[in-house]
Every structure is written in C-alpha cells, then in structure tokens.
Amino acid sequence: xxxxxxxxxxxxxxxxxxxxxxxxxxxxxxxxxxxxxxxxxxxxxxxxxxxxxxxxxxxxxxxxxxxxxxxxxxxxxxxxxxxxxxxxxxxxxxxxxxxxxxxxxxxxxxxxxxxxxxxxxxxxxxxxxxxxxxxxxxxxxxxxxxxxxxxxxxxxxxxxxxxxxxxxxxxxxxxxxxxxxxxxxxxxxxxxxxxxxxxxxxxxxxxxxxxxxxxxxxxxxxxxxxxxxxx
Amino acid sequence: xxxxxxxxxxxxxxxxxxxxxxxxxxxxxxxxxxxxxxxxxxxxxxxxxxxxxxxxxxxxxxxxxxxxxxxxxxxxxxxxxxxxxxxxxxxxxxxxxxxxxxxxxxxxxxxxxxxxxxxxxxxxxxxxxxxxxxxxxxxxxxxxxxxxxxxxxxxxxxxxxxxxxxxxxxxxxxxxxxxxxxxxxxxxxxxxxxxxxxxxxxxxxxxxxxxxxxxxxxxxxxxxxxxxxxxxxxxxxxxxxxxxxxxxxxxxxxxxxxxxxxxxxxxxxxxxxxxxxxxxxxxxxxxxxxxxxxxxxxxxxxxxxxxxxxxxxxxxxxxxxxxxxxxxxxxxxxxxxxxxxxxxxxxxxxxxxxx
Numbered sequence: 001x002x003x004x005x006x007x008x009x010x011x012x013x014x015x016x017x018x019x020x021x022x023x024x025x026x027x028x029x030x031x032x033x034x035x036x037x038x039x040x041x042x043x044x045x046x047x048x049x050x051x052x053x054x055x056x057x058x059x060x061x062x063x064x065x066x067x068x069x070x071x072x073x074x075x076x077x078x079x080x081x082x083x084x085x086x087x088x089x090x091x092x093x094x095x096x097x098x099x100x101x102x103x104x105x106x107x108x109x110x111x112x113x114x115x116x117x118x119x120x121x122x123x124x125x126x127x128x129x130x131x132x133x134x135x136x137x138x139x140x141x142x143x144x145x146x147x148x149x150x151x152x153x154x155x156x157x158x159x160x161x162x163x164x165x166x167x168x169x170x171x172x173x174x175x176x177x178x179x180x181x182x183x184x185x186x187x188x189x190x191x192x193x194x195x196x197x198x199x200x201x202x203x204x205x206x207x208x209x210x211x212x213x214x215x216x217x218x219x220x221x222x223x224x225x226x227x228x229x230x231x
Numbered sequence: 232x233x234x235x236x237x238x239x240x241x242x243x244x245x246x247x248x249x250x251x252x253x254x255x256x257x258x259x260x261x262x263x264x265x266x267x268x269x270x271x272x273x274x275x276x277x278x279x280x281x282x283x284x285x286x287x288x289x290x291x292x293x294x295x296x297x298x299x300x301x302x303x304x305x306x307x308x309x310x311x312x313x314x315x316x317x318x319x320x321x322x323x324x325x326x327x328x329x330x331x332x333x334x335x336x337x338x339x340x341x342x343x344x345x346x347x348x349x350x351x352x353x354x355x356x357x358x359x360x361x362x363x364x365x366x367x368x369x370x371x372x373x374x375x376x377x378x379x380x381x382x383x384x385x386x387x388x389x390x391x392x393x394x395x396x397x398x399x400x401x402x403x404x405x406x407x408x409x410x411x412x413x414x415x416x417x418x419x420x421x422x423x424x425x426x427x428x429x430x431x432x433x434x435x436x437x438x439x440x441x442x443x444x445x446x447x448x449x450x451x452x453x454x455x456x457x458x459x460x461x462x463x464x465x466x467x468x469x470x471x472x473x474x475x476x477x478x479x480x481x482x483x484x485x486x487x488x489x490x491x492x493x494x495x496x497x498x499x500x501x502x503x504x505x506x507x508x509x510x511x512x513x514x515x516x517x518x519x520x521x522x523x524x525x526x527x528x529x530x531x532x533x534x535x536x537x538x539x540x541x542x543x544x545x546x547x548x549x550x551x552x553x554x555x556x557x558x559x560x561x562x563x564x565x566x567x568x569x570x571x572x573x574x575x576x577x578x579x580x581x582x583x584x585x586x
Contacts, residue, residue, distance in 0.1 A: 123320075125304070126311070128278075128305045129277075129304050130310075130330055131331045131379050132330070133305050144321050
C-alpha cells in the first residue's frame with residue numbers, strides 16, 4: 001500500500017483545512033456576539049433566536065443543506081445578492097465554508113455562551129464604576145476572562161467543519177478541487193473500485209488533523225487559563 | 232452639601248422611600264441587612280435604576296426621573312469599594328490599581344505613589360488578586376477606587392467579610408481618608424462600632440425608610456432610633472487621651488469626666504471616639520460603693536423608652552454627653568426612674584476600636 005498522498009488527496013486535505021479555517025474565523029465574531037446576547041441580554045424573541053442557532057444541531061444535515069441551497073443557490077435570493085457583490089458561492093469552496101460554518105455554529109455559540117455566563121457580572125459592574133465605558137469593559141475584562149471558552153468554541157467549530165458532509169454535499173455537491181472536502185473525497189473514493197487505499201489514507205489524515213486541533217486547544221487553553229487564573 | 236438622594240423603589244417585598252443629604256465627611260447608611268442600604272448605594276453608583284427620584288453630587292445631577300436623566304455608572308465619577316473587593320483576577324495588583332486612571336479627570340487628587348504608600352501595598356504590586364489575603368484585597372480595592380479621582384467614595388460594608396484583626400487593620404485607612412483627603416464618603420454598615428468610629432453623619436434606615444438622619448452622636452444617642460434593636464443600641468462620646476497610669480490603665484477625658492480603659496496605645500492628647508453599648512450601662516440611684524466597675528458617671532434621666540418586650544432604653548445626660556442604658560422595665564419601676572431623676576451610670580465596657 002502506498003502511504004504517500006496522491007495529488008487528488010492532497011487537494012482534498014488542503015481544501016478541507018481552508019474551508020474549515022475560513023468557516024471558523026468568519027463565524028467567530030458573529031458567534032461571540034450572539035453568545036453574548038443570549039448570555040447577558042433580555043430581549044423579545046430571545047428563545048426564537050436560541051432555537052434558530054441550535055436548529056442545525058437537530059435537523060438532518062441534508063435538510064440544512066437543502067435549505068441553504070434554496071436560500072443561497074443560483075435561484076435563491078441570498079445567492080443572487082452575493083453574486084451581485086462578486087462573491088458567488090453556489091458550487092464553490094466558499095459555499096462549502098458557509099455550510100460548514102452553519103453546521104458548526106451551535107457548538108461554537110454554546111461553548112462561548114457558557115464561558116460568558118461564568119464571568120461574574122459584578123466584575124463588569126465594578127469596571128464601569130471605575131469609569132470604563134462598556135466597550136472597554138468588554139475588551140479588558142470580559143474578553144480576557146472568556147478567552148479559554150472562545151478558544152474551545154473555535155476549535156470545536158473547526159473540528160466540526162472538518163467533518164461536515166451531509167449539508168455540504170447537498171448544498172454545493174462534490175466537485176474535486178472546488179467542494180470536495182475530506183469526507184466527500186472519502187465517500188467518492190469508496191464509490192470506485194480500488195479506492196479503499198486512498199480513502200484509508202484520508203481517514204488517517206482526518207484523525208491526525210483532529211488530534212492536532214485537540215492538542216493545540218489543550219495547550220492554548222492551559223496557557224490562557226494560567227494567565228487568567230485566580231491564583 | 233455633597234450628596235442629595237431622594238428615591239422610591241420597589242424591590243421584591245421591600246418598598247423603599249428614602250430621602251437624605253450627606254454633608255462632607257463620612258455619612259453612614261446604618262441599618263439591618265434588608266433595610267435597603269445596598270439598594271440605595273447601588274442607585275447612587277448607577278448600578279440600579281430607581282423607579283423614581285433624584286440623585287445629585289455637588290450639584291451635578293446623576294439621576295432625575297422627572298427629567299429622564301440617568302448617567303451610566305462610568306460617567307458618575309464615584310469610587311465604589313465593594314464588600315467582596317471585586318478585583319480583576321486576570322490582572323496584577325498594579326494593573327488593577329491603574330485600571331481607572333485613564334478615565335480619571337485631569338487635576339488634583341492623590342497620585343499613584345501616594346496611594347500605594349498610604350495603603351502600604353508596595354510589596355503587592357506584581358502579585359495577582361488570587362494570592363492576596365482578605366485584608367490586602369480590601370486595601371487594593373480602596374486604592375483602585377481612590378485613583379479614579381472620584382468626586383465621592385462609596386463603600387458597601389467593605390469590612391464585613393474580614394475577621395476582627397483585619398477590620399482593625401483597615402478601619403484606620405478610612406479614618407485617614409476622612410481626615411486627610413477631605414473626600415466625602417458614603418459608607419454602608421450594620422456594625423455599630425464601625426459607625427461610632429467613622430461616622431460624621433448617620434442615616435438610620437429601617438424597612439426602606441429613613442428613621443433619622445443627623446450628626447453621628449445625636450443619632451446614636453437617640454433612644455427612639457435603634458435600627459438594629461435595643462440590644463445593639465449604644466451611644467458615642469468624643470474623648471481625649473489624658474494620661475497612662477502605671478497599672479496599665481489609660482485615662483480618657485470626656486467632657487470633664489474621666490473614663491478608665493485597659494491600656495490604650497495612643498499618645499496623651501489624642502482625640503478619639505468611644506462607644507458605650509447601652510447593654511453595658513447599669514443604673515444606680517445612689518452613689519454605688521464596693522463595686523468593681525471603674526467608670527461611674529453622674530447622670531440625669533432625660534427619657535425612658537419602653538421597648539417591645541420587657542426592656543426599656545433610658546436616655547441619660549452625663550457631663551461627657553448623652554448616653555443610653557438598657558434596663559428591664561421592672562428595674563424602671565423598682566428604682567422609680569422618671570425624667571429628671573439623678574442617677575449614677577455604671578459603665579461596664581467602653582469600646583474604642585472594634586475589639
């Protein structure tokens with residue numbers, strides 16, 4: 001068995017990492033904002049928003065992918081808006097990133113929300129009495145204290161994005177070099193005779209990337225919590 | 232006049248309807264827990280929005296429901312010292328202290344070095360709050376509030392979570408703030424000894440209402456104002472250290488009367504306040520003889536207020552000032568106590584600082 005990756009397999013690995021990275025980085029600010037809103041604010045429709053955020057976790061991924069296709073496909077309103085802005089996403093890697101971001105979003109928001117709820121609002125109130133405006137309080141008190149949770153949320157989202165299959169293949173199909181991420185590639189290799197070896201190599205890569213992300217998050221989280229620790 | 236507060240607020244079962252003025256010096260909001268003290272101080276700080284009212288510091292309106300004014304906490308310029316310190320756990324002591332400095336208005340006020348020296352926290356600057364003791368944390372919290380150059384300091388039971396030794400360590404800092412920095416302080420407390428020691432003005436709160444407000448000695452010796460109940464009542468006298476005796480006793484002078492205390496580590500001439508718990512003042516109708524108590528003051532009964540149970544609180548005029556004595560109603564009858572009657576007050580304990 002040949003242990004080196006072939007060009008097609010390399011392409012799938014590179015694409016997967018790029019899709020997952022972009023999906024994570026782009027959704028992080030949105031996830032942080034929504035997690036903060038859910039943790040700290042009371043507003044009408046809060047439960048509806050909470051439900052919407054969690055929907056991709058509960059729906060069959062194929063359904064989420066189909067809904068994305070309806071909204072952002074070539075005929076969808078969202079798709080046409082993005083196309084007019086010069087950012088077409090239908091059947092492109094950007095579409096795969098959108099699908100991955102949507103699927104990973106609930107996990108990210110949950111992790112961040114929990115860490116925000118663990119920050120004592122009394123500390124933020126104390127900072128306000130010292131003269132700090134709200135944004136400054138957030139940047140200097142809340143954000144450093146939730147950094148471990150933020151990291152955990154990002155790593156979790158990245159791992160989820162790496163493994164996303166159902167919504168991606170429904171939404172942007174399985175086009176080598178464009179939308180064929182590792183899971184799609186494994187699926188495709190398993191459909192052709194003699195593809196088992198290639199599939200196996202990608203399985204090993206998947207495990208390696210997942211373990212690497214996990215280790216990285218452990219190291220980062222430990223470093224951050226040592227800095228933020230009470231003691 | 233430094234602070235005026237008028238507010239109404241419904242908080243669960245507690246309905247607050249409060250109005251008071253805090254002149255310069257230390258104004259203590261005094262009352263049991265649940266009387267509404269913390270609600271009032273949080274409303275002043277802007278951490279709680281009262282349903283209606285008006286709050287102003289030095290003529291500057293912080294809150295006015297009628298005009299729709301409600302300054303956010305960061306624009307109020309009040310230094311708030313919290314009971315639990317609330318130091319930022321991810322910052323060093325130095326970063327905690329300087330946190331508010333960038334927002335402080337330009338001008339006078341104590342500098343960083345002065346505050347650090349005043350509070351004796353040089354050695355702590357590089358440490359994190361998690362490794363500090365309760366007393367150290369309290370000092371850093373005081374310093375942090377001071378360095379924002381506040382128009383006024385707010386302190387919500389800053390000593391409540393400390394043991395007696397730490398309390399005795401921190402209280403002098405508040406005295407120095409009062410006496411040296413000329414900074415008005417609104418101070419919440421339910422500890423009579425703290426009130427007696429610090430207060431210039433006392434605002435006694437009970438069930439969300441102001442029972443009485445005024446100079447500390449007048450409010451504390453008012454038998455009808457006992458926000459903590461008769462058991463905790465006690466008057467405060469201004470005194471001066473007269474001399475130290477060879478047997479270890481210190482003689483104080485309170486308005487021409489001598490009071491004897493176990494050795495007190497203060498130079499003769501030092502002015503101080505003493506607290507006479509009503510509980511520890513006995514009454515005799517004749518000059519007592521053969522008694523172990525050292526402090527016997529000639530007194531005249533001013534008023535007798537019957538308590539809810541079998542107790543009575545007797546208000547007495549002594550040469551040193553007005554004091555209170557808690558006796559049973561049976562004793563009032565047996566001794567024939569009434570207004571104007573001359574008696575002797577046997578003082579069993581005199582507290583100078585928190586024990």
